[in-house]
Amino acid sequence: MSAGRRKTAARVQHALWVIFFVQIVIGLFTELPYNYWFSWLPALGAIAIGLMTSRSARTRIETRPPAPIAVAPPVTGRWTALNSPADKVPSHGTHSLAQTYAIDIMAEPESGPTRPAPVWFWPPAHRNRDYPAFDAPLHAVADATVVHAEDDQRDHLSRSSLAGVLYFWLIEGVFRTVGGSRRIVGNHVVLDLGEGTYALYAHVRRGSLEVRAGDAVVAGQPLARCGNSGNSTQPHVHFQLMDGPDPDTARGLPFSWHGIGVPGAGEAFTVHPGPKARTASAG
Secondary structure (H helix, E strand, O other): OOHHHHHHHHHHHHHHHHHHHHHHHHHOOOOOOOOHHHHHHHHHHHHHHHHHHHHHHHHHHHHOOOOOEEEOOOOOEEEEEEOOOOOOOOOOOOOHHHOOOOEEEEEOOOOOOOOOOOEOOOOOEEOHHHOOOOOOEEEOOOOEEEEEEEOOOOOOOEEOEHHHHHHHHHHHHHHHHHHOHHHHHOOEEEEEEEOOEEEEEEOEOOOOOOOOOOOEEOOOOEEEEEOOOOOOOOOOEEEEEEOOOOOOOOOEEOEEEOOOEOOOOOOEEEEOOOOOOOOOOOO
């Protein structure tokens, strides 16, 4: 499927979800002028489009699996991987939004506060500052150009209980789906690494950007800080490579971090700080 067709499919899918949820809201206040089951057609259409685009991406991977692209890690310190392409592809259970080879990582310092353990009921949520990943600096994984950077979405509370997670996925998640990809990835930065490769950092902290679109950056340069915006249950870094700047139309690309490779789920790894990155000069 071409990029143009993927973009059209993404727009149609989004429109169908909007129509479906608008019907649900209207139905809470008045009787719809048509059969109840007819109101589900937009949702079925959106699901069908998602299955077709996912099948297209899966076929491409099975017939011509791309080679991993070596880049630097986006963080320093001690971290643990989750939802890793080292364990399964697609790593997040979907090819949508170019997440085929995406990875989530959470800070795991050897000393100091650790992440709050999940609970069944109480407390239903935690402050983001209770998590060591929150406000951790994010670094450029290569010399690149910033093609997109935004940080105006809020960082919501972290969901630490079953009730909190259910609320997040069944209520907040629904509205984020209607809001489109921007609301799902939250605040984010996209870098053009050259040769058709783009890096996306999702769930960035609100107001933490140190770069803007058009800036040239060098490997290791600070870009922003880890947050908890978008579809995120706790502060963590979501990182992925893509073959285009728009996750709605791009396809995921595999990566390998220098000196680390691709850590599997539950695997701890440490990135030692390198020399302080210089800031790329204009022009």
